[in-house]
Amino acid sequence: MIAEVLTIGDELLRGEIIDSNKSFLSERLLRIDVHTRFHASVCDSPTDMTDAFLRAACRADVVLVSGGLGPTRDDVTLEVLAETFGRKLKLHEPSLRALEAFFERFGRKMAESNVKQVWLPEGSEALPNPVGTAPGCLFEAEDTLFFCMPGVPRELYQMMDEQVIPRIAARAPEAAGQGSVVRSTMLRTFGIGESILEDELADLARDEHLSLGFRTTFPDNLLRPVARGANEAEAGERLAKLCASIRERLGALVYSEGEDQTMEVVVVGELVERDLRIATAESCTGGLIGAKLTAVPGSSATYQGGVVAYANEAKVAHLGVSPELLEAHGAVSEPVALAMARGARERFRADLAISTTGISGPGGGSDEKPVGLVWVALSTAAEDVAQDFVFPLSREGHRVITTQVALDWIRRHLLGEERAAPRYLLAPRAASQVASQGTGAAS
Secondary structure (H helix, E strand, O other), rough: EEEEEEEEEEEEEEOOOOOOHHHHHHHHHHHOOOEEEEEEEEEOOOOHHHHHHHHHHOOEEEEEOOOOOOOOOOOOOOHHHHHHHOOOOOOOHHHHHHHHHHHHHHHOOHHHHHHHHHEEEEEOOEEEOOOOOOOOEEEEEEOOEEEEOOOOOHHHHHHHHHHHHHHHHHHOOOHHHOOOEEEOOOOOOOOOOOHHHHHHHHOOOOOOOOEEEEEOOOEEEEEEEEEOOHHHHHHHHHHHHHHHHOOOOHOOOOOEEOOOOOHHHHHHHHHHOOOOEEEEEEOOOOOOOHHHHOOOOOOHHHHEEEEEEOOOHHHHHHOOOOHHHHHHOOOOOOHHHHHHHHHHHHHHHEEEHHHEOOOOOOOOOOOOOOOOOOEEEEEOOOEEEEEEEEOOOOOOOOOOHHHHHHHHHHHHHOOOOOOOOHHHHHHHHHHHHHHOOOOOOOO
């Protein structure tokens, strides 16, 4: 089966909101081996919507339509769909009763404009919406199934899983897992560029049962291994073998598996598992490391606290960095980064601490210390190590990549892996220093 996802709304075309519905709907279709071949978005223009519906009917078996089912004047999806294929709108009494009951449950008076939401194209099938006011509908035209759903994600997600997927399964059993099963996962990598990933994995997932997708979500690169089989066991076994091959090739560059297994989630999990306490000392990252860690549920079991020491006086007062050290080397230096990490570990009585100090820009650099320079230091009871990098990025990009490097250093330390940096982002000066760094520094 070939599918198209069509999202409707002026706010999408104006860039006011991120169109996450497309990715959700496509991912759900992938689970039942229905291929999304086309994505489209149109504004609330009847002319543009008519054109989109006709194009979709010519090239797709299933069209998932999101948006335009509300009570306002610009919500005309069903009206235009019906007119496009020569149908009339008809009041759907069961949906009207469900709509009235919805408002009664909340003790609210239903506006007259809401009644517009339960006028459906003749011959369509209503799709119940238990968490919103707009029912969806299944409309068949020219051998194409149009599933119209609300644009509100909470409503769309439930309708897709409870109403749409079962109906596609009933129409095409072979695409619903009864003749073909699809299994996929997400592998998160950090520290390797997309083109190098492709080169490293060039010979993998090349047969008809396997595929491999690549996606960059700064600062990570994501891999989407997909496996197909005659049943769940076969698809699962193929997926497991593919993932094992990828991990063998990439080693510690793969830091997690799963949609929600971000770097901070992995780091907190490793720290909690080892019953270790961590502290942070941040200058250029402005508290981003601490914010990442504390965003993870359960982080209170490991995160002791942190200091955002932006000014030199704060480094002295709260982290014990000596004024002489700052005078001799400057705030963005190896000795100061090490002193910050040690100070945080000692003051918070932590098992390890991480520090950052750098020049995020856009100004403040010099020939000796260019914009983008940053020092990251890790302090434990056994060792103190530091490394400098130059990341030629925007101010925000510099802070984000430095935060990810710091978290990755913690992860690699806990796993006994070599500390590394995303060399694809290093400026030449830092790259040469990484290669020539001596004792006590990470490579």
